[in-house]
Amino acid sequence: MLYKNEIVVDNFAGGGGASTGMELGLNRKVDIAINHDPAAIDMHKINHPETKHYCESVWDVDPVEACAGRPVGLAWFSPDCKYFSKAKGRAPVNKAIRGLAWVAVRWAALVPMRVFMLENVEEFMGWGPLVEVSPGVFKPNKEKAGETFEAFIKCLTTGLIKNHPAWEEIKETLGHDFPYHKLEKGLGYKIEHKILTACDFGAPTSRKRFFLVGRNDGQSINWPNPTHGKAGSGLKPYLTAADIIDWSYPMRSIFDPDRSKPIAEKSLIRLGKGVQKFVIDNEDPFFVEPEMVVPFITEHANASNQRNMPIDEPLRTLCAQVKGGHFALVACSIVKYRGDNVGHKVDEPLHTISAGGNHLGLVKAYLVKYYGTGSVNTLNNPLDTITTNDRFGLVIIKGEKYQITDILTRMLQPHELFAAMGFPDDYQIAFDSNGKKNTKKNQVARCGNAVCPPIAQALVAVNLAKKHVEEIAA
Known part of the structure; x- marks a missing residue:
C-alpha cells in the first residue's frame, strides 16, 4: 500500500492505459501525468480529471519541483519503444528517443521514489550502443547488444564502474549538473523483470511486453499469477477478438462496384489466403452467433418476391429445388494488413495493436448450401479474378457442402481496439475536451501506444495494494 503523503506519477502517460491500471490496482487517483503530446494529455485529462497534467517533454519536468517535497510511492515509466521494437525493421534509429529510459534513473536519483515500474518491448533487454553509419544516421551495434541495458540496471542497483563504455551516453543524456556519484555508488534498488502477455490477465489481446519492477524499501517484488488461460488450464478462458x-x-463487400478505389491486389491476395485458411480449409470455422447479428432469415431464391422472415417465428415452407439453399452461415476471421501475416481466428486474443496505424480488420464470408456442379475457384488466385465465376469457394463443414457467396471486410474500429487492450467500457475516446470529434488516427495512436490496464492493475495490486501486502506480511 502507499504510505501517508506518497504520490503516484505516470511518466509517458499517453492516453492513460497505465494510469487506469494503477488507479484500479490502488483504488486511488494518479497524482501526476506527463506527456509531450497535447492530444494524449487531452484524452488523459478527460478520463483522469483529478490528476495534475504536464504537457511537456519528460526532460523538461523537474522531478524535485513537480513532487514539491512529497515522496513518490509509485512511478510508472513507458518510454517510447519504437526504436527497440523489431517491428521498426532496419530503419535508422533516433538516438534521443532510444535513450528515454534514462528518465527513470533521473527520477530515482533526484526524488525519494520507493517503487517504480517500467514497460517496454521485449527487445529492450538488447539495448546497446549505436554506431553512426553515415552523418547523423545511427543503427544498433549488434556486437554490443545488451551493454547499455546492463549499465541501466547497474546504475539502479549496485553501481556502474567508472570505465564502463555507457558513461558517454549517460552523461550526454542526463546533462552536466547531474549527481553522477550516485550512479557510481548505485541507487540501491532491487530489480526484477519479466515478459508478460496481456491475455493472461484478462485483456483480449496477445500483446507481449517487458516489465521491470524496482523497489528500495526492503520488501519483496511480486509477480501476479495469470488469471486466464487456454481450455483445460483451470483458469478463466481467454477473452478473444469475438x-x-x-x-x-x-461492413462492405469486396466486390462492391461503387468503391471509390479498388482494393489493392496485395490486400486481395491476403484476404484470399485468409479465407482459404480460416474458412475453406478450416473444419470448424467461427460462425457469428445468432444473438450477435440482426435476427432474421433471408431467402436466397430466384423469385420476384424474395422474403425476409423473423427468426422467432416458425420457418416458412422451403422448396427442395431452390438453387443454393435458403439461409446463410457467416464465417468470420481477423485479417492483418501488415507483413506476411494473413491474420488469425476470431476465437483467439487479438494480435498486437500498433500505434502507427490500424492494420487489423474483420472479414465475413457468407456461405449457403451448395447444390450445383459449376466450377469452383479455391481462392489461390487474387480475389479480383473470382467475379467471373458464379461459385468461387467450396467449403465442406461436417460433411455438408457450402459455397461462398460474398466476402465482406472492414477495419476494426477504435472502440473495439480499446476494448481489446482491456480499457473499461466507459473510457472516453471519441471526443476531445472541447467536444470536437477525435479522428480515428488519433484514437488508434493513443491505443497502440498504451499499456494494457489489466496488466498494470495486476502488477500494482500484487506489490502495493493493501490486501496483497497484508497477505505477504502474514
Missing part, C-alpha cells in the same frame, strides 16, 4: 467485436457495425 468478445470485443461490434457485430452491428456495417
Whole structure:
C-alpha cells in the first residue's frame, strides 16, 4: 500500500492505459501525468480529471519541483519503444528517443521514489550502443547488444564502474549538473523483470511486453499469477477478438462496384489466403452467433418476391429445388494488413495493436448450401479474378457442402481496439475536451501506444495494494 503523503506519477502517460491500471490496482487517483503530446494529455485529462497534467517533454519536468517535497510511492515509466521494437525493421534509429529510459534513473536519483515500474518491448533487454553509419544516421551495434541495458540496471542497483563504455551516453543524456556519484555508488534498488502477455490477465489481446519492477524499501517484488488461460488450464478462458467485436457495425463487400478505389491486389491476395485458411480449409470455422447479428432469415431464391422472415417465428415452407439453399452461415476471421501475416481466428486474443496505424480488420464470408456442379475457384488466385465465376469457394463443414457467396471486410474500429487492450467500457475516446470529434488516427495512436490496464492493475495490486501486502506480511 502507499504510505501517508506518497504520490503516484505516470511518466509517458499517453492516453492513460497505465494510469487506469494503477488507479484500479490502488483504488486511488494518479497524482501526476506527463506527456509531450497535447492530444494524449487531452484524452488523459478527460478520463483522469483529478490528476495534475504536464504537457511537456519528460526532460523538461523537474522531478524535485513537480513532487514539491512529497515522496513518490509509485512511478510508472513507458518510454517510447519504437526504436527497440523489431517491428521498426532496419530503419535508422533516433538516438534521443532510444535513450528515454534514462528518465527513470533521473527520477530515482533526484526524488525519494520507493517503487517504480517500467514497460517496454521485449527487445529492450538488447539495448546497446549505436554506431553512426553515415552523418547523423545511427543503427544498433549488434556486437554490443545488451551493454547499455546492463549499465541501466547497474546504475539502479549496485553501481556502474567508472570505465564502463555507457558513461558517454549517460552523461550526454542526463546533462552536466547531474549527481553522477550516485550512479557510481548505485541507487540501491532491487530489480526484477519479466515478459508478460496481456491475455493472461484478462485483456483480449496477445500483446507481449517487458516489465521491470524496482523497489528500495526492503520488501519483496511480486509477480501476479495469470488469471486466464487456454481450455483445460483451470483458469478463466481467454477473452478473444469475438468478445470485443461490434457485430452491428456495417461492413462492405469486396466486390462492391461503387468503391471509390479498388482494393489493392496485395490486400486481395491476403484476404484470399485468409479465407482459404480460416474458412475453406478450416473444419470448424467461427460462425457469428445468432444473438450477435440482426435476427432474421433471408431467402436466397430466384423469385420476384424474395422474403425476409423473423427468426422467432416458425420457418416458412422451403422448396427442395431452390438453387443454393435458403439461409446463410457467416464465417468470420481477423485479417492483418501488415507483413506476411494473413491474420488469425476470431476465437483467439487479438494480435498486437500498433500505434502507427490500424492494420487489423474483420472479414465475413457468407456461405449457403451448395447444390450445383459449376466450377469452383479455391481462392489461390487474387480475389479480383473470382467475379467471373458464379461459385468461387467450396467449403465442406461436417460433411455438408457450402459455397461462398460474398466476402465482406472492414477495419476494426477504435472502440473495439480499446476494448481489446482491456480499457473499461466507459473510457472516453471519441471526443476531445472541447467536444470536437477525435479522428480515428488519433484514437488508434493513443491505443497502440498504451499499456494494457489489466496488466498494470495486476502488477500494482500484487506489490502495493493493501490486501496483497497484508497477505505477504502474514
